[in-house]
Each structure stands twice: as structure tokens, then as C-alpha cells.
Amino acid sequence: MKILLIGEYSRLHNSLKEGLIKLGHDVTLIGTGDGFKNYPIDINVSSKLSKNKVLKSISKVIDKVFGINLIQLENAYRFNKILPKLKGFDVVQLINERSIKSHPNKEIKLLKKLVSQNKKIFLLSCGTDYSSVKFAYDEKFRYSILTPYLNDNSLKDHYKHILKYISQPYLKLHKFLYKNIDGVIASDLDYHIPLNQHPKYLGLIPNPINFEKLDFQSLIIHGKINIFHGINSSSYIKKGNIYFDEALDIIKEKYSDKVNIVVTRDIPYSEYITLYNECHILLDQVFAYDQGYNALEAMAKGKVVFTGAEQEWLEYYNLVEDTVAINALPDAEKIAKKIEWLILHPEMIIEISKNARAFIEKEHDYVKIAKRYAEKWGAS
Numbered sequence: 276m277k278i279l280l281i282g283e284y285s286r287l288h289n290s291l292k293e294g295l296i297k298l299g300h301d302v303t304l305i306g307t308g309d310g311f312k313n314y315p316i317d318i319n320v321s322s323k324l325s326k327n328k329v330l331k332s333i334s335k336v337i338d339k340v341f342g343i344n345l346i347q348l349e350n351a352y353r354f355n356k357i358l359p360k361l362k363g364f365d366v367v368q369l370i371n372e373r374s375i376k377s378h379p380n381k382e383i384k385l386l387k388k389l390v391s392q393n394k395k396i397f398l399l400s401c402g403t404d405y406s407s408v409k410f411a412y413d414e415k416f417r418y419s420i421l422t423p424y425l426n427d428n429s430l431k432d433h434y435k436h437i438l439k440y441i442s443q444p445y446l447k448l449h450k451f452l453y454k455n456i457d458g459v460i461a462s463d464l465d466y467h468i469p470l471n472q473h474p475k476y477l478g479l480i481p482n483p484i485n486f487e488k489l490d491f492q493s494l495i496i497h498g499k500i501n502i503f504h505g506i507n508s509s510s511y512i513k514k515g516n517i518y519f520d521e522a523l524d525i526i527k528e529k530y531s532d533k534v535n536i537v538v539t540r541d542i543p544y545s546e547y548i549t550l551y552n553e554c555h556i557l558l559d560q561v562f563a564y565d566q567g568y569n570a571l572e573a574m575a576k577g578k579v580v581f582t583g584a585e586q587e588w589l590e591y592y593n594l595v596e597d598t599v600a601i602n603a604l605p606d607a608e609k610i611a612k613k614i615e616w617l618i619l620h621p622e623m624i625i626e627i628s629k630n631a632r633a634f635i636e637k638e639h640d641y642v643k644i645a646k647r648y649a650e651k652w653g654a655s
Contacts, residue, residue: 276300276301276365276366276649276652276653277300277301277363277364277365277366278295278300278301278302278303278364278365278366278367278368278652279302279303279305279361279364279366279367279368279393280292280302280303280304280305280306280367280368280370281305281306281367281368281369281370281374281375282305282306282307282369282370282371282374282375282376283304283306283307283314283316283370284370284371284401284402284568285567285568285569286314286568287370287399287401287462287482287483287568288304288306288368288370289304289314289315289485290482290483290484290485290641290644291483291641291644291645291648292304293485293641293645294483294485294641294642294643294644294645294646295645295648295649297642297645298642298645298646298649300645300649303317303318303364304316304317304318305317305318305320305357305361306318306319306320306321306370306374307319307320307321307322307350307376318357320350320353320354320357320375321350321353322346322349322350322353323349324345324346324349325346331346334346344378347376347377347378347381348377348378348381350375350376350377351375351377351378351381351382351385354375354377354385355385358385358388358389361389361392361393362392362393363392363393364393364394365394365395365652366394366395366397366652367389367393367395367396367397368396368397368398368399368648368652369396369397369398369399369452369456370399370401370402371398371399371400371401371402371403371404372398372404372405372440372445372448372449372452373404373445373448378444379444379445379447379448380444380447382448383447383448383451386451386452386455390455395457395652396455396456396457397456397457397458397459397460397477397652398452398453398456398458398459398460399459399460399461399462400459400460400461400462400466400467400469400470401461401462401466403436403437403440404440404449404466405440405441405445405446405448405449406449406466406469406470406473407465407466407469408421408437408438408440408441409440409441409469410468410469411469412425412438412441415469416468416564418562418605419562420437420513420514420562420563421434421437422562422605423512423513423515424438430512433512433513434513437513453475456475457652458475458476458477458651459473459475459476459477460477460478460479460480460648460651461476461478461479461480462479462480462481462482463479463481463482463564463565463566463567464479464564464565464583464585464587464588464591465563465564465565465583466479467479468564468587477651478651479591480644480647480648480651481638481639481644482566482567482568482571482639482644483639483640483641483644483645484571484572484575484635484639484640484641485641486575486632486635486636486639486640486641489572489575489576490576491575491576491577491632492552492576492577493577493628494555494577494579494624494625494628496555496621496624496625499532499533499534499535500533500534500535500555500556500617500618500621500624501534501535501537501553501554501555501556502523502526502534502535502536502537502554502555502556502557502558502614503537503539503550503551503553503554503556503557503558504516504519504520504523504536504537504538504539504557504558505538505539505542505547505550505551505557506538506539506540506541507540507541508540508541513562514559514560514561514562515560515561515562515603515605516558516560516561518561518603518604518605518606518607518610519558519561519581519603519607519610520538521607521611522607522608522610522611522614523536523538523558523611523614525607525608525611526611526614526615526618529615530615530618533618534618537550537554551573551578552576554578555578555579555624555628556578556579556580556581556614556617556624557570557573557578557579557580557581558581558603559573559580559581559582559603560582560583560603561583561603561604561605561610562583562605563582563583563585564583564585564587564588565583565584565585565587565588566580566582566583566584566588566600567582567583570582570583570600571635571639574599574600574631574632574634574635575631575632575635575639576632577628577629577631577632578628578631579600579601579617579624579627579628579631580600580601580631581600581601581602581603581610581613581614582600582601582602582603583602583603584596584599584600584601584602584603585602592634592638594634597613597616597623597627598626598627598630599627599630599631599634600627600631601613601617601627
């Protein structure tokens with residue numbers, strides 16, 4: 276098949292592309308490279324404004340004063356320029372509901388043309404979208420990334436980039452997409468649960484992980500256990516990092532002689548990855564039922580990851596609690612208890628590490644996942 280993948284998010288489409296190519300498909304990836312992460316793409320439509328600090332600052336001021344987002348306008352302009360060449364594909368897949376990264380009205384205009392000149396259009400529910408945000412906003416999850424805001428509306432400014440997905444312009448975009456797509460696929464349980472029973476929903480296909488590019492590191496514990504908590508300030512509240520910080524305070528008080536705790540905030544990627552590679556235990560996120568890409572890649576490397584690993588996830592994959600990943604609940608004392616258990620039973624760190632890698636190879640193999648996508652696209 277001739278396949279066009281639009282947009283990137285945490286290397287999902289790159290891994291999928293690699294798997295599809297191994298299966299003999301012709302694949303083109305267009306996008307921005309997911310911001311500073313700068314993932315490989317075949318056709319680059321990234322904004323020049325967003326890469327220039329001075330121009331980016333000026334565009335932010337214009338957006339704040341006049342409500343005109345120049346970066347979004349440039350994204351639409353660049354996509355429109357290449358649009359005449361994006362035709363004749365058997366399958367087009369959008370990374371999420373805002374794959375072009377422009378204003379919803381602009382997205383609709385560009386997507387109309389895209390739909391008209393290609394055979395099948397599919398959508399991923401991956402990252403923030405109307406369905407998952409509305410489900411969380413209506414408190415249908417036991418907890419979610421919106422929990423801090425729902426408990427304290429004064430945090431609204433921290434959530435403006437999420438709450439916009441349930442505003443009227445984004446609802447309009449959502450309805451347009453669901454009217455025109457051949458189907459929607461969820462990348463994990465946090466998106467599967469809100470979509471379950473929707474007539475356009477084709478099911479969950481786990482995130483593809485190219486573990487061939489991620490070396491498994493057999494964990495060796497000599498002396499202290501290394502715990503790493505890498506914080507991104509912009510997502511501190513939404514990911515529930517405060518519970519990790521509070522749990523680590525408890526651990527420091529009781530086991531300072533047994534652990535080496537490293538907490539970083541907004542450090543360069545090269546420094547981050549060095550510290551990440553040296554840890555035994557990695558604290559990822561709290562407000563999730565399933566693992567995102569950061570957790571999955573850490574598991575592939577053999578880290579014991581505190582992340583989303585809820586009962587729904589255990590049942591879906593037929594797993595036993597605390598054997599592959601550790602479920603991080605929004606409760607600092609419970610998180611501390613789990614860390615304490617690992618400190619007192621270091622043999623479990625070694626066992627979970629091996630199980631985590633085996634799980635990634637079994638359930639997230641990028642070639643097997645690519646085959647499932649191809650089968651789903653062909654059957655729809």
C-alpha cells in the first residue's frame with residue numbers, strides 16, 4: 276500500500292513507518308518533527324517562526340494582544356503549499372485531531388482537500404483530543420490529567436491548552452473528522468476507554484516500539500538503588516509529579532543510606548538521557564491508566580517504571596500487578612510504599628526489569644503492530 280502518515284507524537288509514526296517499510300509498504304511521513312524533539316520526517320512543514328527565539332516571542336505577543344497566532348497561520352500556509360502533492364494514497368493517517376497544528380477552521384479547510392484526493396482517511400486518538408478531554412472533564416475516569424483542575428479551578432491557566440479541545444471550534448473540527456474518516460484507532464487505554472462503543476471506533480492498537488534501537492540494560496545493583504525523576508515544568512501538574520516529589524521526601528527520610536535520588540527540572544536532553552540511562556527506577560507519570568511513549572521506551576531499556584498501569588491495563592494484557600510496571604496512584608504514601616518494597620526486595624527490581632523488556636517485545640513489537648494497522652486499514 277501507498278501510505279501517508281501526517282504528524283508526529285513521541286516517535287509513534289516513525290516507529291510505525293519503520294514497521295510498515297519492513298512489511299514492504301511505501302510510506303511517507305509529513306509533519307513538524309514534534310517540536311524540539313525533532314524526529315525524522317520526509318516532508319518538513321514546521322514553522323520557521325517557532326524556531327527563531329526572537330520571532331517566536333514577537334508572535335506570542337501578537338497572539339496575546341490581537342488573538343492572531345502567526346505560528347498556526349504559517350503551519351497552515353506550509354501545509355497548503357505541499358497539499359497538491361499529497362494525493363493518490365491508499366491510506367492517510369492523522370496523528371490526532373489537530374495533526375496540522377493550525378486553527379480548527381484552517382484544519383477543516385485543508386483536510387477537506389486532503390480527503391477529496393485520497394482513498395481512505397484514518398485518525399489516531401493519541402495525545403489530547405475532544406473525546407478524551409470531554410470524558411475526563413465529565414469525570415468518567417476515576418482520575419485523569421484534569422483531576423487537579425477539577426479539584427481546583429484556579430489552575431485554569433495551566434489547563435488552557437487542554438480545555439480548548441472541548442471548545443466550540445475544536446468540537447466543530449472533531450465532528451468534521453468523524454464524519455469524514457473511515458475509522459479511528461486508539462493508541463492506549465486512556466483513549467480506548469472514552470471511544471469504546473463509538474461506531475467509528477476500530478479498536479486499540481498498542482504503541483509501536485522499535486526496541487531494536489533501544490538496548491536492554493541488565494540492571495546490576497551494587498550498593499545504592501538509583502531513582503530518577505525528570506520533571507518537565509510545563510506538565511508538572513498534569514502528570515502528577517507532585518506525588519512523586521512527596522513520595523521521594525518520605526523515602527529520603529527513611530532510606531537515605533540505600534538510595535541515590537536524582538530529581539531534575541527542564542534539563543537539556545543529552546544530560547537527561549545520561550541520568551535516565553543510569554537509573555534503576557524511573558518515575559514517569561501518575562494521571563494515566565496505560566503507558567505513554569516515555570514509559571514504554573524506558574521499559575524497553577529495562578527500567579522499573581512508575582506510570583499508568585491500572586487494573587484495566589492488567590486485565591487487557593492479562594498481567595499480574597507489579598510484575599511489569601508499577602501503577603503510580605495519586606497518593607504519595609502509596610507510591611512511597613511501592614518504592615520501599617523495591618528497596619527492601621532488590622531482586623524484584625531485576626525481575627520486573629526483565630519482564631518489562633519481554634512485555635515490550637511481545638505487545639509493542641513495531642513490525643507486529645504495523646501489520647495490525649495494515650490489516651485494520653485494509654478491512655475498513
